[in-house]
Amino acid sequence: MIKASAKLLALLSVVFSIAVSQVLAVAPSADEERIDVGGYRMNSLYLRAKKPQLPPIVFIHGASANLYDPVFSFREKLEGRADLLFVDRPGHGRSDRGGPENAFPDGQADAIAALIKKRGIGKAVIVSHSFGGAVAAAFALRHPDMVLGLVFLSPAVYPWPGGIAWYYDAAKVPVSGALFSALVVPPVGLAMINGATRSVFAPNPRPPGYITKARALQALGPKAFRDNAIDVANLLEWTKTNSPQYGRIAAPTVIITGDTDSVVSPDIHSRHLARVIKGARLLVIHNMGHKSDYVARDLAVAAIETVAGKPRDLRKMAAALETSVAGDHEK
Secondary structure, eight states: OOOHHHHHHHHHHHHHHHHHHHOOOOOOOEEEEEEESSSSEEEEEEESSSSSSSSSSSEEOOTTOOTTTHHHHHHHHHHHTOOEEEEOOEEEEEOOOSSSSGGGGHHHHHHHHHHHHTTOSSSEEEEEETTHHHHHHHHHHHHGGGEEEEEEEEEOOOOOOOOHHHHHHHHHHSHHHHHHHHHHHHHHHHHHHHHHHHHHTTSSOOOHHHHHHHHHHHHHGGHHHHHHHHHHHHHHHHHHHHHGGGGGOOSEEEEEEEEOHHHHSSTTTHHHHHHHHHEEEEEEEOOSSOOHHHHHHHHHHHHHHHHOOOOOOOOHHHHHHHHHHHHHHHH
């Protein structure tokens, strides 16, 4: 009886997980295109401007995300002003994983460089958030001739204490990790997604419609979740080896972070990065959490304009943002 009940429970778990996975599936946008970059396909959304005022801009999303995270934040502000390339990192969204090198920022940077070339873009401003910051740093080191400027938003680029979350450890291992990602993550993640996304924005409010418009549920797909776990696990060791090279980055750089970021420490990452990249400008916003790509969106756009050579008073804008964030914080 016990064995039969266990088998039934396992069968129900599989059926439920499959059903949840179907819920997570979202039809691709007509704007998306998967392009072969050397034996595997990278997915992106490329918006061309008829009369661009700014150079091309490439957006690299963070962990547990896809290209629609920056699309939801930046498209409205920048469409028509520049050619915009939003990229699914290898193994995320609708991009294939590719080879084992794509489990590291170096490989992902090379994959994005290949995609940029396929799109016919020469130099671009590279905008990155969180984990994407490590990919952007690798891109600047490996493809400096393709970088016009860098805007780092709450970047994760240095070794940190404490390791990684237990569920990443559970998901990254070869056999049981695949089962964990397929059977446990979809239903549990679906139940927790509301609180999890709010906590990433905290102490700032999450934008209305974020889960749907940013297609946040894609991160709960078994393959995407496991690839993300492997990325995060590899990042820690990668930063130990590669962070000493950041001083070689020569492109104009702006770094924006929040002093209440509980996900990526501004002291360990942003402040340190600003010290080693010559001429980098650091803007630390009081009472802002991890989602600087949303909370500081207007400031990030001004930072893009700055590295593109347009005069903008970033300090004044940062002060105005702090006043606005303080008002939201008091509500």
